[in-house]
Amino acid sequence: MNEQWAAYQDSKAFADRVATLYGAGEDVRALQKARYGKLVERFEKRFGAQKGGLCFFSAPGRTEIGGNHTDHNNGRVLAAAVNLDTIACVSRTDDNAIVVDSEGFAPITVELDNLDIREKDFGTTLALIRGTAGIMKEMGYKIGGFRATISSSVLRGSGLSSSAAFEVLIAAILDGLYNGFVVDAKTRAVIAQKVENVYFGKPCGLMDQMASSVGGMVTIDFKEQDAKVEAIACNFAAKGYALCVVNTGGDHGDLTDDYAAIRKEMEAVAAHFGKHVLREVELETVESHVGELRRACGDRAVLRALHYYDENARVLEQAAAIRGGDLPAFFDAVKRSGDSSWKLLQNVYARSTEEQMAMGIELSRRFLHGDGAQRVHGGGFAGTIQAYVPLDRLDDYKKLMEDAFGPGSCTALMVRPEGAVMMPMEG
Structure with a gap:
């Protein structure tokens, strides 16, 4: 077993994180411990043994609470992040390439020397990764290479926006590894939206990305281009x-x-x-x-x-x-x-x-x-x-x-x- 994970899995820090993100209870903790452990195991199988430098990232799915078909006409929505999420085990590299191995999909490599928009890649995961790096670089943030294994409990077709969770996750990884995790949640959501619009070739609103990036329950008012976002504490x-x-x-x-x-x-x-x-x-x-x-x-x-x-x-x-x-x-x-x-x-x-x-x-x-x-x-x-x-x-x-x-x-x-x-x- 990876030494870094062996020490972290039974720590209070991990237990507290699990309780916050997924809920309390030994059964919840055991499930997430197995899930994250499997991710580390896959990482070392794919990229080799690691003595340190591994880090986890997580981005949640979202549920629409109110505002059914209002966002596209500049209306208001009420949305919430949920405990189903997309997670990554990540290690920073110095080779200027991003390699992502997502569970159930073929590995993807993105060379950061060329971040041009490619229409032939519209609709692909590769476009989302390249686009996130491209948009962040364009906005003045540092970017660089990393290796990642990714797993998601936000199933496609579940209505919980698996694509937004992935976009927000990649932005969070680049921010965390190269910028000290300083990008605010609203800006991270805007980055993810631009990626989907420009690199992925799909016009979309900002609700999904904002809910995933900010967390909790939020109201979003799309009246102005700079959407107004307000957080609401909620525990059903x-x-x-x-x-x-x-x-x-x-x-x-x-x-x-x-x-x-x-x-x-x-x-x-x-x-x-x-x-x-x-x-x-x-x-x-x-x-x-x-x-x-x-x-x-x-x-x-x-x-x-x-x-x-x-x-x-x-x-x-x-x-x-x-x-x-x-x-x-x-x-x-x-x-x-x-x-x-x-x-x-x-x-x-x-x-x-x-x-x-x-x-x-x-x-x-x-x-x-x-x-x-x-x-x-x-x-x-x-x-x-x-x-x-x-x-x-x-x-x-x-x-x-x-x-x-x-x-x-x-x-x-x-x-x-x-x-x-x-x-x-x-x-």
């Missing part, structure tokens, strides 16, 4: 509830047009008044022109615009309820968000006879009987729903969901209080 378990996501299944592959239509229709309503996004148009303006909007944009576009305004206001309601410890008010807003997504936004089911999300939401509603809440999670049409379940009924809820949607479909989450972290094996 302390109030007796579990935050769950349920993967109801379904294929996202043929839903691109459905997702795009939501933004397109909202912006069509804004364009009717000579604006680019709905944030630039007052609700009263829309409400007083419903007749002409119906004729110009169609009923669904108007309904989706009305959802946008209501959902934007609900984010403030939810944040105020959490700050004030008023869980019933929070759950009421969550349920109204879910109803609005179903009735106005209309992203619970696509043009299909398969209606998994609708089934998951309705089963949750019937199970909870008003004690808790349920809603669409993320983009909609297929995939995950979100539910707040009393802890003393959690096992029964999991059984119900997994009977309906398969083993492992229901995951109970913890809001992780910290975002991306560096963990030197010391203490």
Whole structure:
């Protein structure tokens, strides 16, 4: 066994880190000890024995708490980092090359001598790594080589944003190894977003990266280009509830047009008044022109615009309820968000006879009987729903969901209080 890890795994420093990032309990600690130990073992198998200099990094996945389809029209969102994360065992090198060995994927090497944008690499992990180095260098930060083995519990397709966690992780590694871990969380999120937009070739908002980088629960207001971010302390378990996501299944592959239509229709309503996004148009303006909007944009576009305004206001309601410890008010807003997504936004089911999300939401509603809440999670049409379940009924809820949607479909989450972290094996 690696000597550095052998000393660190039973230290108070590691135990405290595990409790903060993943929750208390011997079973949690044992699970993470095995997970991190396996990562060190893979590192030495891939890169050779190490006498020192190893370090861990972690970046969490995120869950959308409120603000369903508001960010792309410069709205507000409420999001939280969660205890499922992407972790890395890392060693700094002097050869000006980054080598990443991610579990389940072929190793990737990025030479830092050439950090040009390459369209042929759009959509690849290689582009994310090269892009992070390129953007950080462009912003004046130091960069350099490293070796890393990476493992993730943020599964692809889980709705918890595995890509953002990876982007934030690579930025944290370069910051930690070469800049003393001085880049603030908001800047790190902006770096990750630029990487995805410019090097990866995918236009995206800032919600996923910001939630992963900052940690805890955050409200983000996208009204201005420099998004306003505010942290909120939150612990659902302390109030007796579990935050769950349920993967109801379904294929996202043929839903691109459905997702795009939501933004397109909202912006069509804004364009009717000579604006680019709905944030630039007052609700009263829309409400007083419903007749002409119906004729110009169609009923669904108007309904989706009305959802946008209501959902934007609900984010403030939810944040105020959490700050004030008023869980019933929070759950009421969550349920109204879910109803609005179903009735106005209309992203619970696509043009299909398969209606998994609708089934998951309705089963949750019937199970909870008003004690808790349920809603669409993320983009909609297929995939995950979100539910707040009393802890003393959690096992029964999991059984119900997994009977309906398969083993492992229901995951109970913890809001992780910290975002991306560096963990030197010391203490």
